[in-house]
Amino acid sequence: MRIGLIAMSGVRVHNPELAALGVSLPQFVSRGKVIASLPSLGLLTVAALTPHEHEVLYREYPDLPSAEQELEHFDLVGISSFTAQIGEAYALADRYRALGVPVVLGGLHVSLMPDEAARHADAIVVNGAEGAWPRLLQDLAAGKLQPRYEGLRARVFEEPNYVLPRFELLRGRPYNRLTVQTSRGCPLDCEFCAASLRITSSFQQKPVDKVVAEIRAAREVSAQPFFELADDNTFINKKWGKELLRALRPLGLRWFTETDISVADDEELLELLAESGCAQVLIGLESPDSGSLASLDPHNWKQRRCDDYLRAIERIQARGVSVNGCFILGLDSHGPDIFEKVRDFVTRSGLIEVQVTVQTPFPGTPLHGRLKREGRLLAEPYWDRCTLFDVTYAPLHLSVAELEAGMRWLFSELYNEREFLQRKRRYMELMKRRF
Amino acid sequence: MNDEEVERLVRALLGELSKRDVSALGRDEDLVEHLGLDSLQGLSFLAAVEKRFQVRFPDERLSALRSVGALVEGIGSAKKEPAA
Numbered sequence: 001m002r003i004g005l006i007a008m009s010g011v012r013v014h015n016p017e018l019a020a021l022g023v024s025l026p027q028f029v030s031r032g033k034v035i036a037s038l039p040s041l042g043l044l045t046v047a048a049l050t051p052h053e054h055e056v057l058y059r060e061y062p063d064l065p066s067a068e069q070e071l072e073h074f075d076l077v078g079i080s081s082f083t084a085q086i087g088e089a090y091a092l093a094d095r096y097r098a099l100g101v102p103v104v105l106g107g108l109h110v111s112l113m114p115d116e117a118a119r120h121a122d123a124i125v126v127n128g129a130e131g132a133w134p135r136l137l138q139d140l141a142a143g144k145l146q147p148r149y150e151g152l153r154a155r156v157f158e159e160p161n162y163v164l165p166r167f168e169l170l171r172g173r174p175y176n177r178l179t180v181q182t183s184r185g186c187p188l189d190c191e192f193c194a195a196s197l198r199i200t201s202s203f204q205q206k207p208v209d210k211v212v213a214e215i216r217a218a219r220e221v222s223a224q225p226f227f228e229l230a231d232d233n234t235f236i237n238k239k240w241g242k243e244l245l246r247a248l249r250p251l252g253l254r255w256f257t258e259t260d261i262s263v264a265d266d267e268e269l270l271e272l273l274a275e276s277g278c279a280q281v282l283i284g285l286e287s288p289d290s291g292s293l294a295s296l297d298p299h300n301w302k303q304r305r306c307d308d309y310l311r312a313i314e315r316i317q318a319r320g321v322s323v324n325g326c327f328i329l330g331l332d333s334h335g336p337d338i339f340e341k342v343r344d345f346v347t348r349s350g351l352i353e354v355q356v357t358v359q360t361p362f363p364g365t366p367l368h369g370r371l372k373r374e375g376r377l378l379a380e381p382y383w384d385r386c387t388l389f390d391v392t393y394a395p396l397h398l399s400v401a402e403l404e405a406g407m408r409w410l411f412s413e414l415y416n417e418r419e420f421l422q423r424k425r426r427y428m429e430l431m432k433r434r435f
Numbered sequence: 436m437n438d439e440e441v442e443r444l445v446r447a448l449l450g451e452l453s454k455r456d457v458s459a460l461g462r463d464e465d466l467v468e469h470l471g472l473d474s475l476q477g478l479s480f481l482a483a484v485e486k487r488f489q490v491r492f493p494d495e496r497l498s499a500l501r502s503v504g505a506l507v508e509g510i511g512s513a514k515k516e517p518a519a
Contacts, residue, residue: 176471224471252454254473279475322475352475421494424478428497431482
C-alpha cells in the first residue's frame with residue numbers, strides 16, 4: 001500500500017486587529033510560527049509503526065495541491081491536526097473519501113472529540129498510535145476496518161510498543177528545528193492544558209538511551225538541527241532529568257524544552273542544563289501574582305510557587321539559559337489591571353523572552369467543560385479560533401472587548417523594537433558572566 | 436591593535452564558540468547563515484566579542500554585526516568599556 005501521512009500546520013489569528021499587530025510586531029507570534037513549522041513527530045512515529053511492505057510518504061498541508069487541483073494518489077491517508085486547523089483537516093479527509101480513498105484521523109483533537117472526527121473518517125485513532133496503528137493496517141488489509149481504534153495510554157516507551165520515529169522521511173526538507181519527545185503527560189494537570197496529559201494515564205518518561213538514539217537518527221537527516229523536546233514538562237523528575245542531561249552533554253546540541261519553575265530548585269540540574277547546550281526553557285508562569293493562580297491546577301502548585309518566580313528566573317538565566325516566560329490573559333481572577341501587572345512583572349523579571357496568550361478552552365479540557373457548564377462559551381464550535389490569540393469565551397471580570405484591547409496594548413508594550421533590543425542586551429550581559 | 440590582528444582574534448573566538456573551522460570563511464560572509472547559528476548563539480558570540488575586546492556595541496547595531504568584516508569594523512568604532 002502507498003500510505004500518505006499528512007500533517008496539518010500553520011495557525012492563523014482570526015481577530016483582524018491582532019492579525020495586523022502580528023505584522024507590525026512579528027515577535028508576538030514567533031513561538032506560534034516555530035511550532036507550526038515543526039515536523040509532526042506523531043506521524044513520524046506512525047510511519048515507524050508501519051510494516052516495511054508498505055510505502056510511507058510524509059506530507060505537510062501547505063505542500064498539498066490546492067482545492068482545484070488533483071490530489072496526490074494514496075491507497076490510505078492518515079491525517080493529524082491541531083485543533084485550530086481541524087476544519088481544514090476534515091475538508092481534506094472528505095475530499096479523499098469522495099475519491100474512495102480510506103482516511104484515518106488521529107492526534108490530540110481527534111482523541112478529545114472522537115465522535116465529531118468519526119464523521120469525516122473511515123477510522124479514527126484515539127490516544128497515541130502505539131498499540132493501534134499496526135492492528136488498523138491488518139484490519140484494513142483483511143477488509144475489516146473498524147471505525148475506532150484505541151491506542152495505548154501507558155507504557156508507550158517500553159518494548160514492544162516503542163518505535164524510533166522515522167526521521168529519514170524528512171530528508172531533503174528545510175527543517176532547522178527537529179523534535180524529540182522524552183516524556184508524555186504532566187502531573188500538574190492545569191485546568192486549561194490541552195497537551196499530551198489528556199491522552200496518557202500517567203506521566204511517562206522515555207529511557208535516556210532511546211532519547212539519545214533518536215537524536216542521533218535525527219542528526220543523520222539534518223546536520224546541526226536545533227532540537228525541541230516535544231514534552232509538556234521535562235524536568236518533573238530531577239534524578240531522571242540529570243541522567244538525561246549527562247547523556248546530552250557530550251553531543252554538542254543546542255536545544256529547547258518546556259518545564260516548570262521547579263527546575264530552578266536544583267543547582268546541579270541548572271549547571272547540567274547549561275553544559276548540555278540548553279538554549280531556552282519555556283515555563284508557564286501563567287500570571288504574575290499568586291492571588292490570580294488559585295485553582296489553576298488541582299493542588300494550587302503554581303500558586304504556591306508564584307512568590308519565587310523572580311528569584312527562580314534569575315537563577316536559571318544566570319546560567320546562560322534563557323527563560324521564555326508564558327502568561328495567560330483572561331483567567332477568572334483577572335480584572336482590567338492584569339495587563340499592566342504582566343508588563344511590570346516582565347520588566348522586573350529580566351525575562352529574555354515572553355509569550356502572552358489568551359486563555360483558550362480547548363475541547364476535552366476541564367476548562368472547556370467548566371465554561372460550557374457556566375454558559376460562557378461564545379459560540380460552538382469555535383475550533384478555528386483556538387489560536388491562543390482569539391477570545392472564545394466570556395471572561396469573568398473583563399468584557400471580551402476589554403480583554404482584546406488589553407491584549408493588544410500589552411503586545412505593543414512587550415514586543416516593540418525598544419523592548420526587543422533591551423532583551424537582547426540583557427541576554428548578552430548574562431552571557432558575559434558565563435564566559 | 437590593527438585590523439588584521441582584530442580579525443585574527445575574532446576568527447579564533449568564532450571557531451572556539453562554534454566548534455567549527457572558520458579559516459575559509461569569507462570576510463563578508465553571513466555568519467548566521469554560514470554557521471547555522473540560532474539567534475541566542477549569535478548574541479552569545481557578540482557578548483564574547485564585547486568581553487574579549489572590552490567594547491560595547493550600540494544595541495541598535497547588534498543585528499547588523501553578522502560578518503567578520505562587520506565585526507572588525509564594529510570593534511573599531513565601538514565604545515570602549517572598562518575591564519571587568
